[in-house]
Amino acid sequence: MNSETNLARFKTILNEYTDLKNASALLRWDQETYMPPGGASERGYQLATMSRIAHLKFTSPEVGQLLEDLRPLSNELDPDSDDARLIKVTERLYKKKSKVPASLIADIAKATSDAHLVWEKAREESNFNGFIPHLEKIIELRRQYAHCFKPYDHVYDPLLDDYEPSLKTLDVQTIFNSLKPQQVELIRAISRRDQIDDSFLHLNYDQKGQWDFGVEVITRFGFDWHRGRQDESIHPFTQSHGVGDVRITTRFLQDYFPSAFFSTAHESGHGLYAQGIDRKLSRTPLDNGASLSIHESQSRLYENVVGRSLEFWTHFYPRLLEYFPSQLGNVPLETFYRAINKVEPSTIRVEADEATYNLHIMLRLELEIALIEGQLQVKDLPAAWNSAMQDYLGITPANDAQGVLQDIHWSSGYIGYFPTYALGNLVAAQLWEKLIADNPKIQDQIQRGEFESLTTWMKDNIHHHGAKFEPQELVQRITGSKIDPDPYMRYLTNKYTDIYEL
C-alpha cells in the first residue's frame, strides 16, 4: 500500500478508538450525574468492556505495522504538521500501551467503577474502613501497571507520564522542593498579619442565584452552550465527548458563595480548552489537552488569576450585588476582594486559597509515592494523612471525610494525577506573564468585562493545538522556558503583598 492509503487506514483506526474513548467518557459523566445507584455494577462491566476493546484496537499489530510503514512519510512531513504529530503522538502511546495487557486495563476499569460508589458512601459516612479493600486493589493494580514499564528511574514515573507525557518524578520533586520553602515562608508572613473577615461569604446564597451568576460569567469567558452544558455532581469535573460536546459540573454550598462560583469558573477553563481544540483534530488522540498540567493551567487561570483578580470583580461585583443585595449590599468591593483571597490553612483542597493550595498537592504526592512504593499501607493512610496535614499546614481534619476521603481521584484509579494541579498553577502564572507582555492592556480589558482577547490568546497559543505538543515543549514554545516555579512565586508575592500589606 502507498503511504496515502496507510495514512487513511491509520486514521480510521484512530477515529474508532477515539469514538470509543468519547463514548466511555459519556458513561463516566453519566455515572457522576444521573445514573441511578442500581446501575453501578453493570456500568462497571460496560466501562471495562469498552476499555478492553479500545485498548486492543489501539495496540493491535496492525497499528504497529502502520506506524512502521508510515515512518518514511513521517520523515518527509513538516514535523509540526497535524499528520506528523498524529503519527508521533500515536507512536508514543502505542509503545506505552502495548506494554500493558488488555486484561489489566479492563481490571482497572472494573475495579475503579466498583470503587466509585463505595468511595461516595465512605465519604458520606466519613468511614474509611469500607473503602480499604477497594483502594488496596486499586493501588495493587496501579503498581502492576507501573511494573509493565520496567526498567524505570522510579516506579511512579510511568503513572505520572500518563498525565504529563515525558515528565519524571524527579522533575516534579525538584520543582516542588524549590517551591515549598518559598510558599511556606509566604504563608508564615501572611499569618503574622491580621485575619481577614469573610463572614459575609458564609451567609445564605440561594442556589439559583449562584447558578445564574456563574453561567453569566462563563458565558462572557466564551463558554459555548451550543457545544456544552453544566450539571451538578459531588466532585466538579469537565468531560469532553468531542469538540462539539464538552460538559462541566459544579456543586453548591448554600452557605458559602465561593464554592460553586469558583468551581464553575475553574471547570469553564477546562471547558474552553476542550471546546477550543482545532476541529481538524477531531476523532483522533490529538483531540485532547497537551497534558493535565496544561489543562489545569487553563482552569486555574480562569478561576484564580482572572476570577480572583481585582480587575475581574471591578466589573462583575456590581452585577453580583444585583443577585445578592441583602448578603453583600454593605460590603465594599475591596472588602469582598480581600475575602475571596483570604489565606488560611484548611483541610479541603478544592476550597484552598492560592497560597496554601500547592501544599495540599505536595502532601498527596508524598503519600502516593509511599503507597506505590509499598512503604505505606492503605490501612495506615488516614493516620499518615493527618500527620502530613499537621506537618504541611499545621492543622488536622475533623474526620476522614474532611481528610483522606475528600478527593475522588484514588477511587478512580488516578495515581500520578495530583501533581498536575500544582504544576497547572505554575504554568498559569507563566502564561499570564507572557500574555501581559504580549498584550499590556489585558487587565484593562478584564476590568471592562471583555474576555475576548484573553480567550483568543489562550485558544491560539494552547487550545487550538490539542495534544500535538508535549507539555514542556508547549510551555517552552510559548514562554521561552520550561515549567518554572518563579513566575508563580512572583504572582503570589505581588498579590498577597498588596492584600496583606506584607
Add this chain to the structure above:
Amino acid sequence: MNSETNLARFKTILNEYTDLKNASALLRWDQETYMPPGGASERGYQLATMSRIAHLKFTSPEVGQLLEDLRPLSNELDPDSDDARLIKVTERLYKKKSKVPASLIADIAKATSDAHLVWEKAREESNFNGFIPHLEKIIELRRQYAHCFKPYDHVYDPLLDDYEPSLKTLDVQTIFNSLKPQQVELIRAISRRDQIDDSFLHLNYDQKGQWDFGVEVITRFGFDWHRGRQDESIHPFTQSHGVGDVRITTRFLQDYFPSAFFSTAHESGHGLYAQGIDRKLSRTPLDNGASLSIHESQSRLYENVVGRSLEFWTHFYPRLLEYFPSQLGNVPLETFYRAINKVEPSTIRVEADEATYNLHIMLRLELEIALIEGQLQVKDLPAAWNSAMQDYLGITPANDAQGVLQDIHWSSGYIGYFPTYALGNLVAAQLWEKLIADNPKIQDQIQRGEFESLTTWMKDNIHHHGAKFEPQELVQRITGSKIDPDPYMRYLTNKYTDIYEL
C-alpha cells in the same frame, strides 16, 4: 475444549456484546435528553463505531464455531432452561445478523443519528422538505438491509422480524384485516352518540403537580427508583441499560393533563418489564423483552387497561383532586372517567384514544410497506399521509408537524416497528382476560390502589423470562392461544358500551 469451557467462552462474548449494546443505549438516551446540539455529529460517529464493533463481535466466526460446538450440549439441556434458550436465541440472531455487512450497520447508525436532529428541527418548523433526503437515505438503507435476507415472502418481513421474531407481514395483515372493520364499526356507533365534554382537561395544570402525581402512581405500580429514573424528552421512551438502570422519559403539555400522565404510566409499563427481567439473564441477549409487541402489551396495560379504568380512578381521583383542586374540584369522578376515555378521531397517534389508536397504526403500516416496496416516494409521503388520514379517520392534519412528522421512528430507522403498537394492544387485552380468570379479585385490588398482585403476575408470566420465548410462543404459553384480536374487541366493546351507552 469441553462444552463447559465453550459455554463459558460463548457467554463471555455475549456479555461483551451486551455491554456494548447497553452502552450504546446510554448514548441514545443522552441524545434525547441532555446532549448539547453541537454533539450530534460526533455522537453519530460514536454510535456507528459501537454498532459496527458490536456487530462484528456478534457475527464473528468464533461465535459461529461455538454455536456448532454447543449443539450437543444444547440437545441435552432442558429446552426451557436459560442456557438452552440463550443458545437458541443467539443462533437465531447470529444467522440473521451474519447476513448483514458491518458497514451497512454502521451506515444505518450514522444516518439515523444524523437524521435525528434534522427530524427534530423539521417537526419544530413543520417543514418536511429538509427531512426528505435523510428519510430517503434511511428508506434506501433499510431496503438494502431487507435485501440481505432474500428470499423472503415479503420485503417487509425481515424488518418486522427484527421487532417481532418470526412474525410475518401476512400475519399482521390478517390480524389487521379482521380488526379494522370492527374498530371502524365501533367508532361509527360512538360517533352517533353525544360528544363527551373534556374541556376541564385542557385547563392549566402546573408541571410540578403533573410530575409528582405521575411519580406517585408509578411508584405504586412498583417502578423501582433505585434502579431507574425519569427525565423529559420530546418523544417519551424507555431505555434499559441493564436490569439495574432502566430509564423512562415523559413530556408535558401545560394545558392538557392526560399527556404527561398517560405517557408516564405507559413508559412505566415498559420500565417494569425491563426491571423485572431475571438478573440471571443480565449481560446476555436474553436481558431484553420477548418482542416489541410483548413490551407494548405491558405499557398499554398500565396506561390504558389499568390507567384509564374506573377502578383505578376510584382510588386515585381523590388524590388527583388534592394536586389540582381548582381545575377538577367541581368535576365528579364519573365525568372525569368519561373525559379521559373520550373517543374522537384526532391527528396525533400518541394522544389517540383506545378506539381509534390502531387505525393510526394501520395507516403507518400501509405507508411503510409502500415506501419499502418503492411504490411510494418519500417526497410524496405527506400527501399520501394526509389522504390516508382522511381514509382511516376522516380528518386531515393541520400541518406536517401534526401529520407525517409527528413520530420519531422513521428518523431513527425504525421501519417495521409501528405494527407492534397495535399488536401490543391486542396482547394486553389477552393478558388481562387471563389475569382476571386467574385472579377474579384483581379489579377490587386496583380499586383499593393495590398493584402488587398485578405486577407480580406480569413479572412471573412475562418480565422474568426476558427474551427466552418468541412472542407467539409466550402468548400461547400464557393464554393458550396466539395473538388474537378478539379479546381486544371484547374489551373495547364492553368499555365503550358502558361509557357511551351504546
